[in-house]
Amino acid sequence: MGTRWQSLPLQLPPHVLAELLDGGQAFRWNQKALGCWIGIWSSHVLELKQHPDSLQIHWRALTPQTTAEDVHDYFAFDLDFPQLTDELPWRSDPVLKTAIGRYPGLRILRQPLAETLIGFICSSAKRIPQIKQCLENLARAFGTPLTPEYHALPTWEQLASASENDLRACALGYRAKYIHQSAHFLADHPGFLEQISNLSDAQAHQHLLRLPGVGSKIADCVLLFGAHRLAAFPVDTWIAKSMRALYGLPHAKLADIAHFGHIHFGPAAGLAQQFIFSSAKTPAKPPPPNSQKP
DNA sequence: GCACAGGTAGATT
């Protein structure tokens, strides 16, 4: 294809790049070989390559219309994540400090809202590989082809033309009903997703709750990853479990933890959540052997 | 065979 490799203004340790692309924010990145990724969003298919000896990342598009601006927008280079991270209360919070230390450079992607909504409606009680499989099935069944190999996710309009059984055939299980009902809800409410940009965080959250299959957690994921509302603080079982333990809140309910997160972490609480979520999945490092015992 | 997964909705207390 025509496009050449270009440099991405982003340097990350390989495990942080993997977490960014494949840690639960996005569900359409696959590692083809060591340090080589292919991802799809909107009508873009992007290849990423990280040289084994350096942290430098290069990209090239497999779709001819993809521009550097599209890529920079997706990775949200207009935002200063080092600055946002430094403004988190890590100086007074050893849990957060440890989490940031484990995933230096982690950021929040700016994904298309409609696609993010599909992904997270499919996410309930599923692991990441299964979610990815569902979206792959949906793309192949209902999405527009972008290259011989890759399809876009379907639009909500395309999903509305599918029957619930068609959707079940994509291994969605009971989530097929949610996708089906939400597709028809969106067809009946033109501009519903576009309205979100005019709403406050709290209003946008309430707005999304009207969609079938969207509860508090998924609404926050959609806001954080699909609307770039960095204050949104999704509380899932992982975050809940680890925060109860790490912050001494043994009896806190999900809503309590969400409230604590907003108060404690502030306007970029969602970024803090991403560090803690990623870190929580990493088993604690065993204490180093005490080589010089007195 | 059976519990459990980045939850939600509807029923039941």
Added chain:
DNA sequence: AATCTACCTGTG
């Protein structure tokens, strides 16, 4: 208003 359950499907 606060718990309890059913819901698909793949994985251990």
